[in-house]
Amino acid sequence: MADTLLSRFLRYVQIDTQSDERSSSCPSTPGQWNLLRLLKAELDTLGAANVRLTDAGYLMATIPATNLPAATKKSGARSPRIQAPRLALFAHVDTAPDFSGKDVKPIVHSNYQGGAIKFPGNPRLLLDETVAPHLLDCKGKDIITASGTTLLGADDKAGVAILMTLAETLLTQPRIPHGDIRLCFTPDEEIGRGTDKLNLKDLDADVAYTLDGGTPGEISWETFSGDAAVVEIEGTSTHPGEAGTKGMVSALHLAAKLLCALPREKCAPESTTGRQGFIHPTRIEAGVEKATIKFILRDFQMPGLEEKGRILQGLCKGLQAATPGARVSCKIRKQYRNMAYWLEKDMRPVDLARQAIRSIGIEPTDHPVRGGTDGSRLTESGLPAPNLFAGMHNIHGPLEWVALQDMELSVKTCVKLAEIWGSATSR
Numbered sequence: 313m314a315d316t317l318l319s320r321f322l323r324y325v326q327i328d329t330q331s332d333e334r335s336s337s338c339p340s341t342p343g344q345w346n347l348l349r350l351l352k353a354e355l356d357t358l359g360a361a362n363v364r365l366t367d368a369g370y371l372m373a374t375i376p377a378t379n380l381p382a383a384t385k386k387s388g389a390r391s392p393r394i395q396a397p398r399l400a401l402f403a404h405v406d407t408a409p410d411f412s413g414k415d416v417k418p419i420v421h422s423n424y425q426g427g428a429i430k431f432p433g434n435p436r437l438l439l440d441e442t443v444a445p446h447l448l449d450c451k452g453k454d455i456i457t458a459s460g461t462t463l464l465g466a467d468d469k470a471g472v473a474i475l476m477t478l479a480e481t482l483l484t485q486p487r488i489p490h491g492d493i494r495l496c497f498t499p500d501e502e503i504g505r506g507t508d509k510l511n512l513k514d515l516d517a518d519v520a521y522t523l524d525g526g527t528p529g530e531i532s533w534e535t536f537s538g539d540a541a542v543v544e545i546e547g548t549s550t551h552p553g554e555a556g557t558k559g560m561v562s563a564l565h566l567a568a569k570l571l572c573a574l575p576r577e578k579c580a581p582e583s584t585t586g587r588q589g590f591i592h593p594t595r596i597e598a599g600v601e602k603a604t605i606k607f608i609l610r611d612f613q614m615p616g617l618e619e620k621g622r623i624l625q626g627l628c629k630g631l632q633a634a635t636p637g638a639r640v641s642c643k644i645r646k647q648y649r650n651m652a653y654w655l656e657k658d659m660r661p662v663d664l665a666r667q668a669i670r671s672i673g674i675e676p677t678d679h680p681v682r683g684g685t686d687g688s689r690l691t692e693s694g695l696p697a698p699n700l701f702a703g704m705h706n707i708h709g710p711l712e713w714v715a716l717q718d719m720e721l722s723v724k725t726c727v728k729l730a731e732i733w734g735s736a737t738s739r
């Protein structure tokens with residue numbers, strides 16, 4: 313399995329698939345089509361069924377069910393065959409806009425023996441256990457990094473390579489029992505549009521997993537809930553020489569005041585960890601006449617998220633009251649919700665993932681995500697979709713890395729998941 317998984321991964325990361333928030337097309341960048349078309353051709357060659365690339369850049373395929381043992385009734389009598397729930401597995405083809413994904417030159421550090429990994433393209437960079445604690449568990453493994461000038465793109469080409477290897481494994485080993493498995497490769501996850509144009513009827517699945525996580529054993533079934541806020545401040549422009557008598561109101565200055573008034577010690581991304589949420593200004597455009605500040609609000613629990621909205625709105629109201637000459641508005645819109653709100657009602661997708669992970673000899677761990685995943689939106693739309701480990705670390709920057717053997721563990725977990733869901737019954 314190893315050579316195929318490695319060669320796939322190295323092939324995929326060299327295709328520039330960085331997504332772009334400023335683009336309104338779907339996928340947002342042409343590079344994503346290059347990978348999607350390559351994957352489509354590879355799935356056709358592997359003999360997958362119903363391979364289809366939609367106009368919006370969603371690639372779906374079926375690994376048809378193998379012969380499942382008929383379900384047995386408690387009495388021991390054979391019951392008519394019951395259709396197993398349809399399992400879907402997701403990976404996203406785009407890489408983060410945060411750091412260059414052009415001309416990725418992957419480097420394989422075979423049989424890693426500890427110590428710092430250096431990067432030929434940037435001698436100032438060092439990858440060691442202070443920034444990557446999981447490296448301590450990786451002695452003897454093959455570590456893959458980029459060269460120092462780009463990200464690697466293991467997020468989420470690790471997931472893509474894992475699912476393609478799974479497809480090859482299941483299609484060439486029909487003795488492994490499983491139900492129909494749907495594969496879905498999505499564009500633009502990194503800019504929050506990963507499921508915008510996905511037709512869940514087309515996908516036709518009962519349960520799903522995204523392969524977009526880190527350390528072996530990790531399952532994410534809790535995510536932040538997220539809202540976005542836009543604050544607009546209208547001021548009054550005058551000649552600065554006459555500002556004292558002509559009533560200048562500087563929107564730019566008011567925007568700065570608002571940012572300074574945020575309770576940063578208890579709710580900025582930099583000062584929070586674990587289950588704490590935050591208010592995060594992400595962009596500002598400001599002049600004397602007008603200022604626009606964009607924020608994201610995050611919290612695991614809805615009361616916490618609502619409180620953050622109230623804090624921001626309260627500050628805007630205070631600013632408005634203190635500055636009658638300005639107009640201050642604050643609009644908050646929903647982005648996504650913590651998938652735990654739905655999964656807690658039926659934990660079977662999480663429980664069976666834990667069972668699959670245990671069956672390959674590792675202990676499952678829960679990993680709440682301080683962010684959203686494609687699975688947050690899918691789960692809310694009625695398709696439960698926890699996230700599973702794919703081996704990636706230090707993502708979205710030049711230190712990104714993955715261990716080949718961790719990706720192999722992920723493939724093995726997916727094979728087990730296919731078997732376990734294949735013998736599960738629909739509810």
Ligand SMILES: [Zn+2]
Binds near residue numbers: 404501
């Ligand atoms: Zn990702």
